[in-house]
Amino acid sequence: MTTEVETGVAAGVPYVLRAPADRRPDAPLVVGWHLMDAPRTEAAFAAALPLDGLDAWRVYLGLPMMGSRLPAGGLDEVMGRGYEDAVLLLQGPVNAQAAEEFDAALAALRERFGCATGPLGLFGGSAGAGVALEVATRRSDVAALVAISPMVQLRPVVSALGRLFGVDYAWSPASDAVAARMDYVARAGELGATPVRSIVGEEDDAEAFLHPAQALAKALPAGEVVTVPGMGHALAEEPGLEPAPQTRHAAEVDGHAVAWFRQHLGA
Template sequence: MITSSAEVGTAAGVPFVVVPPENGPPESEPRPDAPVLVGWHLMDAPRSEAAFAAALPLAGLDAWRVYLGLPMMGARLPAGGMDEIMRRGYEDAVVLMHGPVNAQAADEFGAALEALRARFGFGAGPLGLFGGSAGAAVALEVATRRDDVAALVALSPLVQLRPVVAILGQLFGVDYRWSPESDAVAARMDYVARAGELGATPVRLVVGSEDDASAFLEPARDLAAAAAGPADVVVIEGMGHALADEPGLEPAPQTAHAAEADAAAVAWFRQHLGA
C-alpha cells in the first residue's frame, strides 16, 4: 500500500503521487542532493499513479519518488471512460492511443517536474526515470530529450511499438493497417533505433519470462545491446506483463513478482544514483 507520508495532487495539470526520501531522522529535512525518481504507470495493471506507487514503492531508497499519471488514463480518462479508450484502440491504437499518450506525457514532463520541484523543494540531486509498459516508453522518450537523466529502469517495457501492435492485434482480433501517419509514430517509438539518443544513461530493462518474447523480451535485449551506457536485462521467472492484479486502478498489496521487479529497480538506482 502507499506509505502514509505520500502526497497526492496535480502539478501543471498532471496527477501525481510523491513519496519523500525515507532515510534520516524523523521530521528531518531530506538531504539537498537526494535523487529524484520519476515514473509512469502501465496501461495494464497497475493503471494509475496511485496503484503504481503501491506496486513499485522503491522502498528503502533515500530518494524522492514521483509517480505521474498518463494522459487518457486514471483521472484523465476521456468522456466515456474505458469504453472510449477501447473504441479508440479498435479504431486506431497507434494514432489515437499509443502515439498521443506517449507524446503528451513526454511534452508535459518538464513543466510538471518544475512545479513539483517548487512545491516540494527538490534539491540538486540526480534525476532517475522509470516506467511500466507504455510508461516505460514515456521514460525512454523523455530520456532521449534530456541530458540530465542519470539512470533509467523500464519494466515490462514497450521498447518498439510495431511488435506490440502485432501482439495486441492478435489478442483483440484486429488486423491493424499501417499508414504513413502510424508509420511515423512507430518510427518515433522505436527506442532500439534511437538508442544513441539515450547517450550514456544507464538502462535496466525488467521483463517477465511469461510476457511475449517477440514484443517485449527481444526488443529489450536489442536495446540493451545497442545502448552506449551501462545496460542489462533482468528476466523475472513466472511474471507476465502486468505488475498488479486487476482491476489495477487503486492501491493494492504488492504481488510477489512486483516485489522482484521493485528490488531490481532499487538495486539499479542505488548503484547508479547513490540513493
C-alpha cells in the same frame, strides 16, 4: 520502509509522491509512469512499485487519458480508441503528451518540494516505460532509467495486441511515422550514456517485449535486461485502478529497480 504518500497535480499532471525521510533537497529524484494494464493509475503504480528502501524522492505521474484524466466515456472509450486506431488515437498521443508535459511538471514538483539538486532517474511500466525512454532522449541529465515490461518498440507491441484482440492493424504513413519515433532501439544513440535496466516477465510476449529490450541493451553503452521467472506483463491484479497489496512478482521487480537506482544514483 514505505513512507506516507502525498498527492496532487503539478502543471496539470496528477502525481503521487513519497519523500525521503529527511526530505533533503539533494536526495535523488526518481520519476515514473504507470502501465495501461494493471496498475493503470499513479496511485496503484505507487503501491505496486514503492521502491521501498530507496533514499530518494519518488514521484509517480499519471498518464494522459488514464486515471483522473480518462475521457468522458471512461475505459470503454479508451479501449474503443485502441480498436479504432491503436497507434494514432492511443499509443502515439499518450506517449507524446506525457513526454511533452514532463518538463513543466518536473519544474513544478521541484519548486513545490524543494527536491531540486539531486540526480534524476526515470522509470515506467509498459507504455510508461516508453514515456521514460522518450523523455530520456530529450534530456541530458537522466542518470539512470528502469524500464519494466517495456514498450521499447511500438510496432511489435501493436502486432502482439492484434494477436490478443483479433485486430489486424492497417499501417499508414502517419502511423509508420509514430512507430519510427517510438523505436528506441533505432534511437538508442539519443539516450547517450544513460544506464538502462529493462525488467521483463518470463511469461510476457517475447517478440513484443523481451527481444526489443535485449536489442536495446546491446545498442547502449550501459544496458542490461533482467527477467522475472513466472511473471507476465502486468504488475498488479485487475482492475488495477486503486492501491492494492503488492504481488510477489512486483516485489521482485521493485528490488531490481531499487538496486539499479542505488548503483547509479547513490540513493
